[in-house]
Amino acid sequence: SGPDTGEEGRKSPALQQWEPRCVTPPQALQKWVSWLVGTAPHRVIVHTDLDCFYAQVEMLHNPELRGKPLCVQQKYLVVTCNYEARELGVKKLMSVKEANEKCPQLVLVNGEDLTKYREMSYKVTALLEEFSPLVERLGFDENFVDITEMVGKRLEQLQRDGSSKVAVSGHVYNNQAIDLDDTVHVRLVLGSQIAAEMREAMHSRLALTGCAGVASNKLLSKLVSGTFKPNQQTVLLPESCQDLIGSLDHIKKVPGIGYKTTKRLELLGVRTMCELQTFPPPLLEKELGVSVAQRIQKLSYGEDDSPVTPSGPPQSLSDEDSFKKCSSEGEVKKKIEELLANLLDRLDKDGRKPHTVRLTLRQFFPTNKWFTRESRQCPIPSHIIQKLGTGNCDVMSPLVDILMKLFHKMINVEMPFHLTLLNVCFSNLKAPPTHTKGSIGFYLTRVSPSSSSGQPALVTHYAGAPGWLPS
DNA sequence: TGGGGTTAT
């Protein structure tokens, strides 16, 4: 930790010996030493998490709902509810039946169509991308932002101003005292200010509230963001890392340790963080494989060197529906047509072209309590790809034909079958060609927007058009 | 238990 602190007297004796003769300015020296020692520069990561996201979007859409206990429902499940509903005992992923028994005055809205949530979700990500391009989405309501660079700039400015006054924004985990002589502390405090600016921007520009966590890696930032809810933020200083990790009462609470791994670890007698930390690595590797074993054991110490990977536009677009029963080819075709129509609409708005289609289904087996899915996929013929998005030609029926072929690869319709879910997914999305000779795009090339007029020439901006299309 | 997503094998 020597190079990060910028303090003298904490480096190895070997470094101290040649250091006095070194004429390199301190700033560059720090970087050099940090490179020599092989330590990565201290990262500052923000995790943001919107408060009961679907419920918030619904209340925005219909302000009458504000102040009332509200649940967002998908099929027979409450997938999200606002805090008014939670006070009445409603929990996430509770059955609608149970929720209604708890409080009959509950307002239910159907949230099976994700369009509104998806659109708002990308607005949030886009807003965060204004702070740093390094934004990674996690689901529709969470983002990681690597603000190391921004913090670095503010730190330099702080040092130029000679100002030693910095105030933390929001909570400090464990109420730990801040040491402003410790540059790691100062970086995280600056991170807390940026996190507050992010939340303020979300509130003023999108009318959304949420939590944020600031720490030195993704795992820690995510764990700490939930300590004060709703609509609050928390920063974790390194000295409290073990307390945060120790506060988890079960390994399943660690993001990255899922259902399967938890079950296998339980069979090994591992349930707590401490047990995972001290479990013999060779045995862990034998049970879970080297990759998973090493990763989760590092996680148990709060170590996570995974980068914030910019999500960019989605890798796939899918639409699905679940139901009690679907048992005839005719029904299947009907469902597929519905899913496809929605997807083609989304594809048009996206602007990119999929080169792969996939059909996924779930079969009902009385024995099969564990819902397993099967899928078949295939390339989309290029003549169909070209017709996509032009709007005029009928692209539905050839795609339905393809999907029905995929269906027949999984289901023998001569035999009885019982489906409970269908999913259609477009993937392998590629930007449409813009520079093919003979196309309008070849002649309508955007002029570089660098002219001092600030007026980009020939930019056609469609309202709602995504930013990931080439011009 | 929904309706989405991602990456690794």
Add this chain to the structure above:
DNA sequence: ATAACCC
């Protein structure tokens, strides 16, 4: 193509 993970 599936299995694991995330929300």
